Amino acid sequence: MVDKKYCMSSYMAFRYIEDDNKEFYDGFKHRNIVPLADGQRILVRTVEDIDREIGKQMEQFKDKKKGILLSGGMDSAIVASYLGGSDAYTFRFLGGKFQKEELARAEYYAKYCGLNLHYVDITWDTVISHLDACLKAKCAPVHSIEPQILQAALQAKSDGIEMMFVGESSDLIFGGMDGLLAKDWTFDEFVNRYIFTKPEEVLVEPESMQYLFERYRKGNDIDFLTFMDDVFSIESSSSYLNAFGVAEMPYYDPYAKLKMADELDLYRVRHGEPKYLIRELMTKKYPEIPVPNKVPMPRPVDEYFKTWKGPTRPEFRNDIDMSKYTGNQKWQMYCLEKFLDMNE
Template sequence: MVNKDFCLSSYIAFRYIWKDGVDFAEGFQHKNFRPVDDENRIPVKTSNDIDREIQKQFDELYAKYDSIGILLSGGMDSANLAAYLKPGSHAYTFNSVSGVFDADVERAKVYCKKFQLNHHLIDITMADYEKYTPIVMRHKFAPVHSIEPQIYKAAEMAKKDGVQLMIVGESADLIFGGMDKLISPEWTFDGFANRYTFLDPKLVLTNPIDQSELYEKYRTGADSIDFMRFMDEVFSIESSGSYMNAFGAAWLPYYDPYAKLVMADPLDMQRVRKGEPKYLVRGLYAIKYPELEIPFKIPMPRPVDTVFKEWEGPKRPEFRKDIPMDKLTGNQKWQLWCAEQFLNML
């Protein structure tokens, strides 16, 4: 079914089209990621369990691939996985001429030195967004997350370096309680919906379509919501789908060892709320890097704040003329820019 207004509103609110079978145009069937089924996941109780099970996965991967690379940030998720790579493997860290990634880059250099990895810095500029965004949008048949052009550029570089498989640590946040700002509060229904919505379609679109139907699927009472199930089922599709699409567009296989794992015990919300998110992953970092202080959460950086700082906003008729651009974040501006680029392609 074609419903351009619904798809545009869904992308603005959730960064993906959440309804299967609803598309922007005839022949534009969007693709959504599907997480690993629970019955196929490996339960882990301790950091040592994670260490053992990830090592098993790498042993199996190295039996199939001669050259494995990694998307390496300064955070602990990818740093942990870098410890399982063979010396001489290729690691790719996003960089920016603006210097906004400096701390991330410096930590990644430490990891590469420790495990003798070939470190590659990937500059991300507006020219890169203009060059690679159309490619990943055509592959998804929809507008994309701002990380996707970056991943695509990294994948193309990795292929030239002879990498046959790329490692990512994207799902650790979701599986091990890393989304602490979203899962720690005791949310009301409306409170969670307002917090999770990336950009309100009514604020920026001339014909917004209400997206509350998705939240209603997770309502558990008059003013409550099963936000943990929402994150497991909705966020996982939006987040992991970005990696699936970008690597798919580059025709380079990728693998996330965390995605095969599941916590055997319920998440200890008291530990999360007291400032210890992803405590099992933190424990693994302490095993792999006993000489380093455990870093706070470092999302994979994107230079959107710098790149879109002076952007004046979309001009197409689908967008309002009175959008308060000075109130939007770089990521929100990216969504508007990307949506306009996609509509121009239709």
């Protein structure tokens, strides 16, 4: 069913098209990832369980030429520890001037694990050169990380890599979204906190996305943990599915098959220990260095859009105060406008 107004609002609010039955245009079918069912996942209770089960998963790829998207964070660093002798691909922006500490940690992990490190240099021109392919494959606007993941995947493919590894799912599974887990939200608080860009602030004909939150309402409160499992997991993982799919590069996330056997200890998460099991495993794998704080996949969107004046298509309001919005929110407006331009 074609419902352009709905799709625009869903993308602005959630960064993906939530309703699988609605599309921007006739003949388009957007692609969202389908998370593994609980029955297909492996229950883990301890650091030793996680270590063992990731190691067992890696065995099936022992005869393949392997690569990894290696950042300066814990999740990819842990996966890297099982891949000695493989190739690592690390994003480098603005000639290495952006997030220098993150880059230095990735370099350390690669050396520590005996990986062949390759830099994936990203500029705005790189992003633009891959954007159309990502848009066409997804049949929808995309996340700001997708063009750069595509660049890394193509680079790895040209190096003969047969399987790429990522550590994308760890945050959601092990309690890494500490901002969203910071308190027991009321319903209205969580709606305001979660929406990425409010459709009514930027679109001429917005549609309410309240229905999705209502599924998780509990009186005046909300089951935010289940919401995140159901909604955020699709939004975040679909970006990897699309970018690697465009490159025709197989990829694997060993965290995606795991599930905590015990209930998440929100007290620990809220008192300085997000992803406490992963932090312990990181200390086991890299005892010489402090456990790093979480940093999202780097992309200098604030730099990219610091002088951008905003969208001009008639679907957007003409009174948007662009100074209110982050680089990621500006990317959403820019990307939606480019997608609409490309198809009309």
